[in-house]
Amino acid sequence: MRNAPTILHLDMDAFFAQAEQASKPSLRGKAVVVGGLGPRGVVATASYEARVFGVHSAMPMAQARRRAPHAAYLVPRFAFYRSISEQVMGLLRALSPLVEPLSLDEAFVDLDAGRAAWDSDSARLAGIRLRDDIRAVTGLTGSVGLASCKMLAKIASEQAKPDGLVLIEPGTERALLGPLPVRTLPGVGPATGDHLRRAGITTVDEIAEAGEDELVRLLGKAHGHALYAMALARDDRPVVAEREAKSVSVEDTYDVDIHDRVRVELEVQRLAGRCVRRLRGSGLSGRTIVLKVRRYDFSTLTRSETLRGPTDDPGVVREAAARLLDSVDTTGGVRLLGVGVSGLADFTQEDLFAQAAEELADGPEEEHAEEPAGDVPVPVERQWRPGHDVRHAELGHGWVQGSGLGRVTVRFETPESEPGRVRTFRTDDPGLEPAEPLPLVSSKPHGAGGAPAGEPAAEASREVSGEAVGEAIGAAEDEVSGSSGRGGDISVVEFGNSP
Ligand code: TTP
Ligand code: MG
Ligand code: MG
Helix, strand or coil: CCCCCCEEEEEECCHHHHHHHHHCHHHCCCCEEEECCCCCCEEEEECHHHHCCCCCCCCEHHHHHHHCCCCEEECCCHHHHHHHHHHHHHHHHHHCCCEEEEECCEEEEECCCCCCCCCHHHHHHHHHHHHHHHHHHHCCCEEEEEECCHHHHHHHHHHHCCCCEEECCCCCHHHHHCCCEHHHCCCCCHHHHHHHHHCCCCEHHHHHHHCHHHHHHHHCHHHHHHHHHHHCCCCCCCCCCCHHHCEEEEEEEEEEEECCHHHHHHHHHHHHHHHHHHHHHCCCEEEEEEEEEEECCCCEEEEEEEEEEEECCHHHHHHHHHHHHHCCCCCCCEEEEEEEEEEEECCCCHHHHHHHHHHHHHCCCHHHCCCCCCCCCCCHHHHCCCCCEEEECCCEEEEEEEEECCEEEEEECCCCCCCCEEEEEECCCCCEEECCCCCCCCCCCCCCCCCCCCCCHHHHHHCCCHHHHHHHHHCCCCEECCHHHHCCHHHCCCCCCCC
């Protein structure tokens, strides 16, 4: 562990909700809940104003509505959030080549590697400047944690929330960590937390007191060992750039080539199941499913498919793997098969996406919005989704506040305007059409080092090529590659924000 707090962790505040508030002046300072609005919908996130009522991520939407009946309820606009995320990641990359994104709104940065900081003072200054730049470029607030290791940087940013900065001075780490609940540590999810609690261990200090042998007895060698080290604030995990390229994968080499196609299919299903168990074991989910096939002549093929959101669902991974296998000719025999998942994320959006798909039985999916609709006319009424932008021929830019019974209510405002007025139209009003989100900040202040909105870095790294991923898979049998294999921070996401 280094002796200066030069590892920075950034996490945007109430990200989706804040983006919506910035986009819609009438919602600023108000309770806003973003998530699936269908019958099985869950909350993606809630603004801090809504959290006061006990609404939080992953809560069923129906429960959120009971707790905060007057909040604004909006469906997520992933493409919009992604473009903001790219701006933020661009600012981080201006600080250091070592930027490790963990999700759309969160990343580690090694300030030392970028010579952006070398001691406490310079680190604090870099953090303050970064927050200012993020605000100037995106109009949003993010919280910054600074510490000598990843675990503590992440804890610090959590403590800084919302809209703050916390720096943990080297030397104070253990004192700070000691009284915190065990769930604070990377790798302690609900199950491990319960397990420890039954053994009478609830705080980090109690882990340290229990000792390494006891931890290993309770949790097994790898986990016990890792957790004990974390409890002593020993965390040497490096910040690793290009996290998206990492993968969890499993593969098997066969003594005798497999010729039977049905057997090949069964093996792929089995490997997919094993891969998901590893993925889940590390508390991860991923977006890109990769199949690797080495044929009798040692020619190796990889095929990959990128889902719309990360998954750790065995059914989803098995199906994707089976689809990928469909495109591979295995006549002649197969020597090796592998299944991997890459594009790792620290939470699963599958539920949300499943809901989106379900709800969008009645409208075009956001991501597909630009795709030509073909010859099939989509009933206009169905396109007015709460929160989405529209443009009216005379009244200008606004967003859908609600629709139903042949009517759509639109609030006319833009990120730069005063809170706007509401008007109701017939859903087939010819003057009304769907619109793209407007930029939250119209002109970028110079010198902020911000990447332009369209900066492709994040998107590019997401399009993991089959070859690259194939190599990652080939790296080792049953491997969780990258730092995630060591019970990484990414496996811990505290969904609740209980006050
Ligand atoms: P988080 O950073 O976990 O949460 P947040 O940014 O909303 O709030 P905080 O200030 O506590 O950081 O997640 C980032 C975004 O990811 C969040 O705005 C919505 C999305 N998300 C989900 O879709 N489902 C989830 O379960 C979680 C936790 C987040
Ligand atoms: Mg956040
Ligand atoms: Mg986050």
